[in-house]
Amino acid sequence: MLLGDSLTQAASLPHGFAQKLSYVYNRKLDVVNRGLSGYNTKWAIPVFEQCLARRTGTNADQLFPKIQLLTIWFGANDSCLEHSPQHxxxxxxxxxxxxxxxxxxxxxxxxxxxxxxxxxFTPPPVNTHQRGADLTSRDPPRELDRAFDVTRQYAEAIKQVAQKHRVPIVDVWTILWEGCGQEEAKLTKYLTDGLHVNEEAYDLIYDGLMKVIGERWPELLPDNLPMVFPPWDQIINNPGLEKRILFKEASLRD
Amino acid sequence: MLLGDSLTQAASLPHGFAQKLSYVYNRKLDVVNRGLSGYNTKWAIPVFEQCLARRTGTNADQLFPKIQLLTIWFGANDSCLEHSPQHxxxxxxxxxxxxxxxxxxxxxxxxxxxxxxxxxFTPPPVNTHQRGADLTSRDPPRELDRAFDVTRQYAEAIKQVAQKHRVPIVDVWTILWEGCGQEEAKLTKYLTDGLHVNEEAYDLIYDGLMKVIGERWPELLPDNLPMVFPPWDQIINNPGLEKRILFKEASLRD
Known part of the structure; x- marks a missing residue:
């Protein structure tokens, strides 16, 4: 399950990490995109709970899909300047x-x-030149709603939360900042509008996530997970067992 | 839910219809890819039942996600020649x-x-030149396992099944056949290996599916479906109602 804002919602586009995960985990894990464009953490909390099974609930709740991996990617909207309703x-x-x-x-x-x-995940660094130009060009024009250093502070804070909980991070902020030579104007290499990321950035983000999985939970790498339903060559090599093979595998509800 | 063989499984790649549906239905419907590479209808039947809720089952079964739209795409493997175990x-x-x-x-x-x-869905027309070359180049080389006219017969049969049940079809066979000027050798325009389709073909297949949805079930078009969780501008325009708005929407389990 991928929880986040528009950066996660748009990750279902080609090369987004939702798209890539869907492909590499096909027949092993389903990918559920819970990216909510424009959301900050305040709005996400009640929504997130509605996406989950309640332990003490009815049997019904026990049947929600089991979440093996949860990515949480906020900060890009929370870090809006104070005049913004997203702040x-x-x-x-x-x-x-x-x-x-x-x-x-x-x-x-x-x-x-x-x-x-x-x-x-940490949010991408903001390119305020690009973002400012985008907002100025709107009808009516809008004033700049994010600052480079403020987003950086939120990214830093996420790293501390991760350390405290001992959960790994994909440090998108640092990956993109170092990838562009630590120069704000050069962030156009990765950002489409000063805020959202392009395919090249999504590729790096996906690589970062797979690195975390490989280092921390290698059992969860696609190659190390069995298919829920058997591969077809296993079926044809066991003709007498065809029906049993097709039924014996763990069903999707497990 | 997308049920089928490798043509469906690979539809999670960029421009595949699983990828595109995931993006346009984000926050409205989840897309579940049940494409099973190599499978024919015989193997798919027991597997399909394990993906569904049983009416007469426990409460558990009632909680499986409700399937609003089901695509069924077989024929490419069933139509293998008799010597093939997939036939x-x-x-x-x-x-x-x-x-x-x-x-x-x-x-x-x-x-x-x-x-x-x-x-x-009907299967794509086979380019036997391309498919033959691909199989010959393998180690060890394999003999040709499909025939142009046989796959066409299976495609025709699917149209009859569709008519009988009064369900619409995306006639992939005809779309690609007409798109290449009805010339087998020119199917390279759409096929990567004589059997599987490329991005251009997936674009046409997606368009065909959206046309069916628009004509038959316009209420299911992305623009006509509400978001499960409210858009963020609805939240900020109702500050006093923030919590209520976030909770009042139908939860994902409905």
């Missing part, structure tokens, strides 16, 4: 992010799922 | 396809879901 103060942001992680990782939570592996 | 005789193929449709559409079925809209 969430840094302290509140840290508290909200804490709460999102706690939701699945704390044994005190109604939504505790000890098997769910959590990865945090 | 399914034409009469059996028709019967199997019938059974797949019946599974969700017949009120006598344990898996009957009257709200599920079904669309059948």
């Amino acid at each position: 969430v103060p840094l302290d509140d942001f840290v508290e909200n992010l804490d709460k999102l992680v706690h939701t699945v990782r704390s044994s005190a939570s109604d939504y505790y799922t000890p098997w769910t592996r959590v990865v945090l | 399914v005789p034409l009469d059996d193929f028709v019967e199997n396809l019938d059974k797949l449709v019946h599974t969700v559409r017949s009120s006598a079925s344990d898996y009957y879901t009257p709200w599920t809209r079904v669309v059948l």
